[in-house]
Amino acid sequence: MNLTYGHTLAVWQRNFLVWKKFALASLIGNFGDPFLYLLGLGFGLGLYIGDMNGIPYMAFLASGILCSSAMNSATFEGLYSAFTRMEQQKTWEGIMTTPVGLADVVAGEIVWAATKSLISCTAILIVAGLLGGIQSWSTAWLALPAIFLIGLAFAAISLVVCVIAPGYDFFTYFFTLFVTPMFLFCGVFYPIDALPTAVQWLAQILPLTHAVALVRPLLTELPLTGLWLHIGVLLFYSIAGTVIAIRLAQRRLIT
Amino acid sequence: MVVANAVRKSFGEREAVGGISFAIRPGICFGMLGPNGAGKTTLMRMLLGMTTLSGGSYTIFGEPAGGNEVRARIGVVAQQDNLDPDFTVRENLLIYARYFGIERTIAEQRADELLAFAELSARAGDKVSHLSGGMKRRLMIARALINDPELVVLDEPTTGLDPQARHLIWERLRQLRKAGKTLILTTHYMDEAEQLCDEIVVIDHGRILAQGAPQVLIREHLEPEVFVLVDAHEGQIAKLASADGVRFERIGDVWYGHAKAAAPLLARLVENPELRFTHRPANLEDLFLRLTGREMRE
Numbered sequence: 001m002n003l004t005y006g007h008t009l010a011v012w013q014r015n016f017l018v019w020k021k022f023a024l025a026s027l028i029g030n031f032g033d034p035f036l037y038l039l040g041l042g043f044g045l046g047l048y049i050g051d052m053n054g055i056p057y058m059a060f061l062a063s064g065i066l067c068s069s070a071m072n073s074a075t076f077e078g079l080y081s082a083f084t085r086m087e088q089q090k091t092w093e094g095i096m097t098t099p100v101g102l103a104d105v106v107a108g109e110i111v112w113a114a115t116k117s118l119i120s121c122t123a124i125l126i127v128a129g130l131l132g133g134i135q136s137w138s139t140a141w142l143a144l145p146a147i148f149l150i151g152l153a154f155a156a157i158s159l160v161v162c163v164i165a166p167g168y169d170f171f172t173y174f175f176t177l178f179v180t181p182m183f184l185f186c187g188v189f190y191p192i193d194a195l196p197t198a199v200q201w202l203a204q205i206l207p208l209t210h211a212v213a214l215v216r217p218l219l220t221e222l223p224l225t226g227l228w229l230h231i232g233v234l235l236f237y238s239i240a241g242t243v244i245a246i247r248l249a250q251r252r253l254i255t
Numbered sequence: 256m257v258v259a260n261a262v263r264k265s266f267g268e269r270e271a272v273g274g275i276s277f278a279i280r281p282g283i284c285f286g287m288l289g290p291n292g293a294g295k296t297t298l299m300r301m302l303l304g305m306t307t308l309s310g311g312s313y314t315i316f317g318e319p320a321g322g323n324e325v326r327a328r329i330g331v332v333a334q335q336d337n338l339d340p341d342f343t344v345r346e347n348l349l350i351y352a353r354y355f356g357i358e359r360t361i362a363e364q365r366a367d368e369l370l371a372f373a374e375l376s377a378r379a380g381d382k383v384s385h386l387s388g389g390m391k392r393r394l395m396i397a398r399a400l401i402n403d404p405e406l407v408v409l410d411e412p413t414t415g416l417d418p419q420a421r422h423l424i425w426e427r428l429r430q431l432r433k434a435g436k437t438l439i440l441t442t443h444y445m446d447e448a449e450q451l452c453d454e455i456v457v458i459d460h461g462r463i464l465a466q467g468a469p470q471v472l473i474r475e476h477l478e479p480e481v482f483v484l485v486d487a488h489e490g491q492i493a494k495l496a497s498a499d500g501v502r503f504e505r506i507g508d509v510w511y512g513h514a515k516a517a518a519p520l521l522a523r524l525v526e527n528p529e530l531r532f533t534h535r536p537a538n539l540e541d542l543f544l545r546l547t548g549r550e551m552r553e
Contacts, residue, residue: 007323010353014339017346017350018341089337089339090335090336091339093333094333094339096304096305097326097329098351098402099323099326099354099355100323101323254304254305254306254307255266255300255306255307
């Protein structure tokens with residue numbers, strides 16, 4: 001299990017260097033979707049809704065979209081891209097014959113996927129600001145470290161799924177059972193107290209709920225409550241996910 | 256340098272390696288020969304820590320095989336190309352150098368030397384996917400040398416290559432041996448082993464069938480002269496077989512005559528000019544087939 005900083009960094013750097021080659025295309029791809037959501041729902045629906053939870057809908061939505069983008073960005077990287085490197089390109093196997101161990105490979109992938117969340121969400125944060133989605137600029141920058149933590153949590157979960165997946169089709173289950181429900185029920189579009197109590201309880205154990213609860217008050221005038229609970233839950237998913245992903249990767253690749 | 260002592264590996268019920276022992280001296284080229292599924296690749300993977308041992312001990316540089324730090328002193332050429340398709344030829348070497356923690360300026364210098372060694376300098380900026388099979392193999396070998404390893408492990412380095420590409424790789428491997436590197440090579444090409452290896456083990460069904468220098472093994476197990484006859488029928492062979500010290504063996508439609516001396520059989524063959532034959536010294540392929548049998552392996 002032992003991780004070495006330099007080795008994890010080398011794996012991270014490998015992915016960063018590839019990203020750098022196609023940085024512009026990648027960035028445009030990353031914020032195209034969230035931008036459309038903000039425009040379409042924020043302006044369109046916002047006109048009818050007016051305020052939500054006492055703040056303009058655009059501001060309410062922007063923080064939600066920011067968090068769901070962090071989720072999507074890390075999830076795609078941790079599922080499809082990491083799986084391609086593990087299974088199609090055998091990049092992991094090539095690295096495993098160097099002093100870099102499999103644990104470092106998995107950890108490097110997780111930190112990289114979180115970094116990708118951070119990169120694309122930084123761009124989205126700027127766009128959200130231009131569209132009027134940010135109310136309190138003084139705390140908005142604190143969303144960035146929060147985004148990185150959110151990215152880590154989803155990256156770690158995705159790597160667990162990646163290393164047990166028989167093929168790309170498997171990821172569809174993960175999206176249908178996990179990612180899409182979170183997108184809809186974790187407070188991205190409306191406050192979760194609109195949901196039946198049982199569903200609210202369920203939402204409370206999902207990472208995106210805590211991501212939104214952490215980031216929304218940083219961008220808006222809403223009060224921040226339960227700070228350490230949110231950070232704790234996200235940290236829990238990050239650490240538990242990483243440990244499990246490493247164990248399962250070893251089971252898959254070290255025969 | 257590498258010592259295997261009663262190494263075993265089972266995958267569930269199936270025993271892939273059944274108690275193998277050998278010792279590899281520094282500076283030699285050591286060949287592991289065996290049919291597909293004999294256990295060669297499993298032995299290689301265990302050396303690198305990619306497969307765990309079920310029993311016995313496997314040490315390298317005096318340390319247990321498979322440790323992360325041990326791998327810093329090994330170069331590996333895997334059977335399947337796992338070059339990084341997202342990078343160019345030269346970048347592949349530089350990225351790999353990072354995994355070994357090699358400083359950038361040193362890595363660049365070594366990368367250029369190795370590209371020259373692998374005759375890939377002109378392709379340095381090309382994408383890996385644009386390389387031919389032989390070039391990819393050479394790049395794999397160059398990459399395996401980026402850390403200036405003491406030991407280079409090659410799993411079937413020339414499988415699937417054309418003769419020109421194979422000869423170039425053999426030449427480079429001999430060059431490495433001359434430079435003092437220890438090589439471990441798995442192959443099922445007997446000419447490759449004969450060209451390159453100082454010592455071999457013949458493995459089948461996870462066990463060692465023979466171990467030693469190729470020429471010594473051939474002398475120990477086989478008569479020195481081999482006659483190969485195509486299109487001969489049994490009556491003709493029976494007449495030939497009455498010569499002194501000759502033993503015939505049939506594989507498919509080919510007859511192999513193994514003789515202690517060439518003269519008696521040659522004399523009879525001259526009397527039967529209608530028989531087409533080739534006469535050659537016994538080689539590793541004869542030994543291999545003798546030891547591992549003739550049946551097909553899938």
